[in-house]
Amino acid sequence: MSCITECAPGPHAxxxxxxxxxxxxxxQAVITKILQYFSEDALKYAVVVFTHGEDLTGGKTIQEFVSKNKNLSDLVKKCGGRCHVFDNKHWNKQQNNYRSNQFQVEDLLNTVDKMVMKNNGGYYTNMVLQEVEEEIKKEEEQIKQSSEKMPQEVIRQQAKANDRFLIQMTxxxxxxxxxAFLGVPAMIRSTYTTMRTSTELIRLLKYIPAVGMTAAAVVGGGEVAIIAAGALAGVAPAARAGGTVGQDAAKAADTAWGAxxxxxxxxxxNTRRTT
Incomplete structure (x- = not known):
């Protein structure tokens, strides 16, 4: 939830x-997961960045390297041809700008600026990010009522750091x-019999991308961070309905894990009662 609240209403790049x-x-599996998590729409806001550019021998450019592999070439094309390389050894300015980190950083930032302009200043977003942004604004309004002179940037940081807000958003x-997952009919019956403990819940969430959903369960320190990136258009109403039910239930929680x-x-x- 920290990840989501920091980039709400959505990242530009x-x-x-x-x-x-x-x-x-x-x-290739990593790229496939990215597309599962965010859909190909995210590639409109993406730049492919390669490290270890010093391994390009014989004066080969990163464009030449990419062209040798169809999957890699297809990925870069879907990213609008945006592709950069960084040398891990050549940190100082070189005679050849192409091998200089100073040049490489500037080149990447220029590409990001051009991409943002091409997207008319827009950003990638989805239902979850939009919902979180709405809740952040509600928190901001409450803080403003008691602290009128507080700078907007400080108000926003306080809104995102509020424990109650994080619990509700979790x-x-x-x-x-x-x-959204339970909105897929073929999965409902098997879910009833397998999701009985918290451990099984975590295990199930890890497999949600395989059926078209986006989720990652990260376990550590006794807490679970549920990172939601999006849902297929066909199950978005079920996702929103589930979000409402989950948010209401979380009001009684004291921690994000409890939520x-x-x-x-x-x-x-709720699904059992309505099916």
Missing amino acids: FLIVLKVDRFTEHE GFATGALLG AKMAAKAVIN
Whole structure:
């Protein structure tokens, strides 16, 4: 939820970072996951960035390297041809600007600026990010009422750092994910019998991308961060409904982890009652 609140209502640019090396099935799997998580629309806001540019021998450019692999070439094309390389050894200005980090950084930033202009200053967004942005603005309004002279930037930071806000948004994100997932009829019956404990919930969430949903469950320190990136257009209404149910259930939670569990239980019970 920290990740989502920091980039709400959406990021202007994605950097897809790869190493100058063989583009194997592993790298292709990473790209496939990105497309599952964000859809190809995200590539309108993406730049492919390669590291270890010093491994390009014989004066080869990154464009020549990319052209040798069809999958890699297709990816760069989907990103509007935006492709850059960084040398890991040549940190000082070189005689050849192409191998200079100073030049490489400036070149990348110029590409990002041009991309933002091409997108008319727009940013990638989705239902979850939009919902979080609306909630942030509500928090901002409450803070303004008691602190009229506080700078807007400080107000926004306080709104995003509010524990109650994070708990509510965790409930919403968990509910949205499960609501969309349970909206896929073929999955409903098997879900009832497998999702009985928190551990099973985490395991299930990890597999949601395989059925077209976007989720990542990161476990650590006794808490779970549910990061929701989007839903297929056909199940977006179910995701929003689940988000509402999850957010309401999370009102009784004291922690984000508790909010996730309460939201999951509420959405599952609600689905049982309506099917």
